[in-house]
Amino acid sequence: MSQGRLVVLAGPTAVGKGTVAEHIRAEYPQVWISVSATTRPPRPGEIDGLHYHFVDDETFERMARDGELLEWAVVHGRAKYGTPRVPVEKAIAAGQWPLLEIDLQGARQVRASMPEALFVFLAPPSWDELVRRLIGRGTESAEEREIRLTTARAELAAAEEFDVVLTNDNVKRVAADLVSLMGSPSVSSRNEP
Known part of the structure; x- marks a missing residue:
């Protein structure tokens, strides 16, 4: 059985990481998507465990103290998010390419412990579109939106830390591109200019 490879999808708030992961979950059932733990309350329609x-x-x-998390962070100064370690390790050992949909802080932690992973940055088509998406979600207060937008500016500057940058201008296409990368043996190290 071949060894799998971890794939990390990160990007700024409201770029559509969750939407892309949801599309992959629905259209590409062969992709194993890691389920993060969080201390924030569920948004409408979110299901615990899914x-x-x-x-x-x-x-x-x-969980953090006992080493049960591959990575974890306090995001936007509020809620904690983390990736349970054991399910990811089992998926890799089974030859799967697990997908982690996480924030920049988490991606940096994973790079430190699993540099062999494939790191994919999801970028918005433009700053204005990112702002539109965040406001359009309607899930955050004005204060929370400002915190997230301040964080997003710093996160966008980190795109060069990633192996691949995909622009989320079409969810179906970017999901297909990401799944294609997961099966591509030619993507084995950082893409250099």
Whole structure:
């Protein structure tokens, strides 16, 4: 059985990471998508165990302390997010290419512990489109949107840290491109200009 390879999808808030992952989940069932743990409350329509493992602060702290998380971070100064380690390691050992949909802080932690992973940055078509998407979600207060947009500016500047940059101007196409990369043996190290 061949060894799998971890694929990390990261990018700024509201770029559509979750939408792309949802499309892959629906259209490419062969892709194993990691389910993160978070301390934030569910958004409308989110299902515990499918979209996230919704846990309280005490449970999350225990998971982090006991080394059960591959990566974790406090995002936007508010909620904690992290990737349970064991399911990812099992998927890789089974020859799968697990997909992690995480933030920039988490991607940097994964790079430190698993540099052999494929790191994909999801970029917006433009700053204005990113702002439109964030406002259009309607899930954050004006204050929360400002915090997220400040964070997004810094996150956009980090695109050069990634092996591949995909522009999310069409969810179906970018999902297909990402799945194609996952099966491409030619993407084995950082793409250099």
